[in-house]
Amino acid sequence: MGMRRRWALLVIGIPIYTVALMVLMTIAVEALEQTEWADLAPHQFVLHIVEIIGDGDWWVTAGVPAAIIVGSQIVFLIPVFSKRPPRDERSRPLLLSLVIGAAIAAMLTFALLLGVGEFIETVLEASLDLDDALATTLLVATVLGSWVFWSAILLIFSRSIWADRALGRLVGLLLGGTLLEVLVVLPLDIMVRRRTDCYCFAGTFFALCLAVIATLWLAGPGVVIALMSKKHRLWRETHCERCGYAKGPSPGPVCPECSYAWVG
Numbered sequence: 459m460g461m462r463r464r465w466a467l468l469v470i471g472i473p474i475y476t477v478a479l480m481v482l483m484t485i486a487v488e489a490l491e492q493t494e495w496a497d498l499a500p501h502q503f504v505l506h507i508v509e510i511i512g513d514g515d516w517w518v519t520a521g522v523p524a525a526i527i528v529g530s531q532i533v534f535l536i537p538v539f540s541k542r543p544p545r546d547e548r549s550r551p552l553l554l555s556l557v558i559g560a561a562i563a564a565m566l567t568f569a570l571l572l573g574v575g576e577f578i579e580t581v582l583e584a585s586l587d588l589d590d591a592l593a594t595t596l597l598v599a600t601v602l603g604s605w606v607f608w609s610a611i612l613l614i615f616s617r618s619i620w621a622d623r624a625l626g627r628l629v630g631l632l633l634g635g636t637l638l639e640v641l642v643v644l645p646l647d648i649m650v651r652r653r654t655d656c657y658c659f660a661g662t663f664f665a666l667c668l669a670v671i672a673t674l675w676l677a678g679p680g681v682v683i684a685l686m687s688k689k690h691r692l693w694r695e696t697h698c699e700r701c702g703y704a705k706g707p708s709p710g711p712v713c714p715e716c717s718y719a720w721v722g
């Protein structure tokens with residue numbers, strides 16, 4: 459694909475993708491907010507969504523989170539599009555992507571805390587008895603603390619490997635973590651729903667919303683990485699893994715550029 463066509467695709471594709479994401483997020487959150495799945499008949503639900511989207515505020519309330527999602531997805535994916543292989547073992551070209559991945563992990567940690575906290579307060583009826591200032595401080599500390607924690611973990615375990623492999627594996631792990639979280643929070647959420655009148659403020663509701671956002675966030679890079687890694691595999695077969703030298707029709711056992719011993 460030519461450079462100009464690629465840019466045209468991006469310029470048209472990104473806004474369409476962003477709006478699609480806004481609609482999907484709205485549908486998911488509104489569906490979660492129904493206390494019973496049968497609260498609204500399907501056609502009523504569709505009308506409800508259309509009404510929300512028709513409201514001018516929607517472009518801000520859904521647009522800002524969608525823009526944050528798309529922007530961070532693009533930054534996360536930059537190393538996957540780089541043609542050059544990582545030059546040496548110690549280079550950390552994935553740093554920014556890993557920090558963004560860690561932010562998703564931190565979000566899931568925060569969601570788990572919200573869900574379990576709500577369950578303790580509403581179902582077990584054990585008041586945590588925190589005043590608002592302390593609760594806010596604790597939540598912020600948890601988010602920042604787990605972000606730093608997950609960044610460190612990811613930096614330690616994702617050294618030097620190829621961007622599409624490392625980030626593909628990271629997306630897979632985060633999707634697994636999201637699924638696990640939903641499996642933990644969903645039963646808690648069902649119990650909370652039975653106990654509370656103002657469900658839309660429930661911690662388990664927010665936890666599930668965050669899990670939905672995490673899934674939507676991960677799906678985009680997941681698809682792009684799957685498409686790119688096929689291309690990258692081809693590239694690796696025809697180029698030196700270390701320096702990017704094009705191997706040619708009858709490659710020897712060693713790279714003439716950097717004397718790296720080629721495998722296979």
Ligand SMILES: [Zn+2]
Binds near residue numbers: 700713714
């Ligand atoms: Zn080489």
